Amino acid sequence: MKFLKTILLIFFLFLATKNAAADAFNDANAKYQAGDFKNALMQYENLAKSESNPAIYYNLANTYFRMNNKAKAVLNYERAVRLAPRDNDIVWNLDIARSVLTDETGGSDDALLLFWSKKIAAFLTQDEWAVLLTAGFLVLFILCLFQFLFVNAKAFLRFFQIVSFIYLILTGIFFTIHWSETKNPEVIVLEKEVYARFGPSKTETKAFMLHGGAKAKVLDQSRDWFYVEFAGKNSGWIPKASSEVI
Amino acid sequence: MRRIGELSVLKMSLRALKGRGNLLLGIATSLALLAMTNPSYSAVSIETSVSRSVLAVGEDLVLDIIISDSTGKIIPPNITTIDGFSSYSQGRSQEISIINGISSSRNIFSYVLVANSVGKKKIGPFSITIGGKPYQVSAVDVEVMPDKGSSQNVGYAQAVFPSIPSQQPVNSPPQRALPTEDIGGQDIFVKVWFDKDEVFVNEPATLTYTLYTRMSATYKGFEKEPVTTGFWVEDFPPEKVIHKTEKILNGSRYVVADVRKMALFPTKAGVFTIDPGILAASVEVRNADDFNNFFSSNVFGRRSSMLPPAYFSQIVPKTIPTESQKLTVKALPETGKPQNFSGAVGKYAIESSVDKKEVEEGTPITYKIRIFGRGNINTVQTPNFPVVDDFKAYDSSSSVNISKDDFVVQGEKVTETVIVPKKAGTYTIPALSFSYFDPEDAQYKEIKTAVQTIQVKPSTLQEPSVQDSGGSGVVAVQKEGLKNLAKDIRFIKQSKDMPLSWTQGFLKNPFYWPFNIFLLIAALTFAILAEIKSRVGSDLKGLRLRRSHRVARQKLKKANQFLKKNDQEAFFSELSRALHGYFADKLNLSEQAVNAEAIEKGLTEPAPALINEAKSLFHELALGRFARSNKTHEEMQELYSRADRLIVGFEKVKVK
Numbered sequence: 001m002k003f004l005k006t007i008l009l010i011f012f013l014f015l016a017t018k019n020a021a022a023d024a025f026n027d028a029n030a031k032y033q034a035g036d037f038k039n040a041l042m043q044y045e046n047l048a049k050s051e052s053n054p055a056i057y058y059n060l061a062n063t064y065f066r067m068n069n070k071a072k073a074v075l076n077y078e079r080a081v082r083l084a085p086r087d088n089d090i091v092w093n094l095d096i097a098r099s100v101l102t103d104e105t106g107g108s109d110d111a112l113l114l115f116w117s118k119k120i121a122a123f124l125t126q127d128e129w130a131v132l133l134t135a136g137f138l139v140l141f142i143l144c145l146f147q148f149l150f151v152n153a154k155a156f157l158r159f160f161q162i163v164s165f166i167y168l169i170l171t172g173i174f175f176t177i178h179w180s181e182t183k184n185p186e187v188i189v190l191e192k193e194v195y196a197r198f199g200p201s202k203t204e205t206k207a208f209m210l211h212g213g214a215k216a217k218v219l220d221q222s223r224d225w226f227y228v229e230f231a232g233k234n235s236g237w238i239p240k241a242s243s244e245v246i
Numbered sequence: 247m248r249r250i251g252e253l254s255v256l257k258m259s260l261r262a263l264k265g266r267g268n269l270l271l272g273i274a275t276s277l278a279l280l281a282m283t284n285p286s287y288s289a290v291s292i293e294t295s296v297s298r299s300v301l302a303v304g305e306d307l308v309l310d311i312i313i314s315d316s317t318g319k320i321i322p323p324n325i326t327t328i329d330g331f332s333s334y335s336q337g338r339s340q341e342i343s344i345i346n347g348i349s350s351s352r353n354i355f356s357y358v359l360v361a362n363s364v365g366k367k368k369i370g371p372f373s374i375t376i377g378g379k380p381y382q383v384s385a386v387d388v389e390v391m392p393d394k395g396s397s398q399n400v401g402y403a404q405a406v407f408p409s410i411p412s413q414q415p416v417n418s419p420p421q422r423a424l425p426t427e428d429i430g431g432q433d434i435f436v437k438v439w440f441d442k443d444e445v446f447v448n449e450p451a452t453l454t455y456t457l458y459t460r461m462s463a464t465y466k467g468f469e470k471e472p473v474t475t476g477f478w479v480e481d482f483p484p485e486k487v488i489h490k491t492e493k494i495l496n497g498s499r500y501v502v503a504d505v506r507k508m509a510l511f512p513t514k515a516g517v518f519t520i521d522p523g524i525l526a527a528s529v530e531v532r533n534a535d536d537f538n539n540f541f542s543s544n545v546f547g548r549r550s551s552m553l554p555p556a557y558f559s560q561i562v563p564k565t566i567p568t569e570s571q572k573l574t575v576k577a578l579p580e581t582g583k584p585q586n587f588s589g590a591v592g593k594y595a596i597e598s599s600v601d602k603k604e605v606e607e608g609t610p611i612t613y614k615i616r617i618f619g620r621g622n623i624n625t626v627q628t629p630n631f632p633v634v635d636d637f638k639a640y641d642s643s644s645s646v647n648i649s650k651d652d653f654v655v656q657g658e659k660v661t662e663t664v665i666v667p668k669k670a671g672t673y674t675i676p677a678l679s680f681s682y683f684d685p686e687d688a689q690y691k692e693i694k695t696a697v698q699t700i701q702v703k704p705s706t707l708q709e710p711s712v713q714d715s716g717g718s719g720v721v722a723v724q725k726e727g728l729k730n731l732a733k734d735i736r737f738i739k740q741s742k743d744m745p746l747s748w749t750q751g752f753l754k755n756p757f758y759w760p761f762n763i764f765l766l767i768a769a770l771t772f773a774i775l776a777e778i779k780s781r782v783g784s785d786l787k788g789l790r791l792r793r794s795h796r797v798a799r800q801k802l803k804k805a806n807q808f809l810k811k812n813d814q815e816a817f818f819s820e821l822s823r824a825l826h827g828y829f830a831d832k833l834n835l836s837e838q839a840v841n842a843e844a845i846e847k848g849l850t851e852p853a854p855a856l857i858n859e860a861k862s863l864f865h866e867l868a869l870g871r872f873a874r875s876n877k878t879h880e881e882m883q884e885l886y887s888r889a890d891r892l893i894v895g896f897e898k899v900k901v902k
Contacts, residue, residue, distance in 0.1 A: 021742075022742060025742050026740075029738055029740060032738055033738075052750075053742055053744065053747075054744050055739040055741065055742045055743075055744055056742065058738070058739055059738040059739055062735055062737075062738050063738075065735055083744075083750065084744055084745075087744070089736045089737075089739065092735075092736055093735040093736055096733060096734065096735050097735070125749065125750075126753055127749040127750055127751065127752040127753050128746060128749050128752075130749075130752045130753040130758060131749050131752055133762065134758070134761065134762055134765070137762050137765035137766055137769070138765055140765070140766075140769045141765045141766075141768050141769040141772070143769075144768075144769040144770070144771075144772035144773040144776065145768075145769075145772045147772065147773060147776035148772045148773075148775045148776035148779060151776060151779050151780045151783055154776065154780055161773075
């Protein structure tokens, strides 16, 4: 009986914490709707610290946008879109937020096949690709097993084997593309203007200027500096304090 | 008289010489006499005169000091400090006249004196040094009357200064237009000034360029335009007749005129410093400074205007720099700012009208809003036509009329919207409100248009009859594309639950890769196994060989059961089948083909003993099956054992 009680207690505690988190979210939403952006912001930030949920990042970004902090808005939209790349609301808002930034990102000059491969890879999160990959392995395994058990069906199963093998190859390719695109961390510039220099020091010559909200890929780092690449072409050193990792 | 005297003395001395006969002495005497009489030949006289003896404050007079028949260098008096007057030297002229062979000279020094205080004044006395000797100049009395505000200009002044039409009153420029710092000795300069030091955002501050010149000058425009970033600029058109005033500064009279005026509407708050640019002018510079120039204007008389000015003056282009001006722009207050405030500052009124109040369905109506008043009318945003049910509103067109009379930017902005009622009924177009900020009262004001009522009568046009289209057709409808009204971010998410959230962290799981590798290996293993299995399975000969013993055993077991039941027929049948089957499987033959020869053929090595035994057994079994003979239990048991041993024996033998 005591055991049962403890089980129930744990269960209800779990429910309570789950609800508490949901309540904090709803509470922050209510504040946002009422126009109390400052407090909503604090609450969303706290929620974001404890769990990495795209809806929280999205709401947080909306709040920053309403408070006219474009850089932080873009930062959080990017965080949200990495977790939910197909969510229409997040993609729409990210587009709008990007459209009011100063820096142009420009188009990519990849070959058509590579461009579309990257697009397909971006359609899913890395985790989702991982799930698909494992699913492929699982299906292959089952097919082989059936082949062993039911030797007569060999020819029939052979067809599906080939299909699943091709599927595995493709999934593996997209999985790898996605990984290679996202293996370098990316940062969003938070300061209004930051100079990228030729070396990691304030005394080095300035190379180009980035404005708030610009997204850059980190290629290297050294003490307080990031070596970043912007728009696939320009690279330079910016102070770590001027930006935040997505 | 003196001249006659000199000659007569000379004559007399010469006559005297004639009488005495001593010519040399006579000449010497006459020369001495001549020398003695010379001083009387250059007796200097000095006169003074003024152009007028009664004048008003701010007016001027000319003081002439005339020195006749001077000898030696004249050092003019320094007339700067005369009580009640500001003064400066005007010029010096020299006249030499030769009449009947007798020459005389006059030096005239003229000074312009400007009265700056009321009362009876005494000009002088002055002292002048001529040929090293001091001379006294007598004083002159004048009277200064209070400023009447109007004066007649002396023709004297007109010839030298830029002309001022005598009909116009001479007013002093406004206080703000006056230079605040020391102008030094500048002949021409510009004072740039704002009419206000502090304005609100979008409230106009008028920037004026006031040109001061004491020489004849022509305004030539701007060499460098003013820098007005952050401001909306409305230039006031230049006046047809430039209004001139005059002002006395540092004792000089300057002609003052506004050469450019513009209204600057600030677009944001802050403290701004405006660079007003650089002006250009061409100035007439007189060469009267060179006193010893024979070709000065005063050769043939005082200030002669008969000779063309080019002889005595040059047109010199000049650039006139300006000082930057500061303007403080106050931000519009946040308190009391209405929701629909769109940045209009000034004083406005609004009215609305429709061209028809009663129409049929589908007839267009023009709805006109007019906002008029003072302020930056160009940037006024008229309120949008509201969405009215059953009315289709088309894009509006706006027109702006600005007037800049009296240096005030004002005008009207008219917006017309065409609306078409779609359904019959009575409709009201609600009052549209427009808010603006009044800088004088420092308050926001909201004004509303009147409500318009429209009566829409049902359409008198026939509906296209369905019968004509031959049955139940559908009348085509004008489709509208979706019109995006605005672009903004979408609303927050109401729920934290996102689809496929269970996938999050999948990859981070430490078991992920091991699991995948396991699946892969397992799959491969099974594939291989399956392959082997099928390969083996397709090998019938081997299959049979492998199962030969097992199957034979099963059959023997069955035969044994029959033996126990003492079922002779069944026993023999089964036993025979077991043996034949065994060899058939082992040698991959059919059961019927099994006999001793076949077995012998199928072996790799000869095994005569086994073959003989097999032969014998076959024979016995055939007998037992087909011949009617009763075998005893022991005999059957014997046969069974022999079969068993035979099989075991053949297990060791290799087959082809």
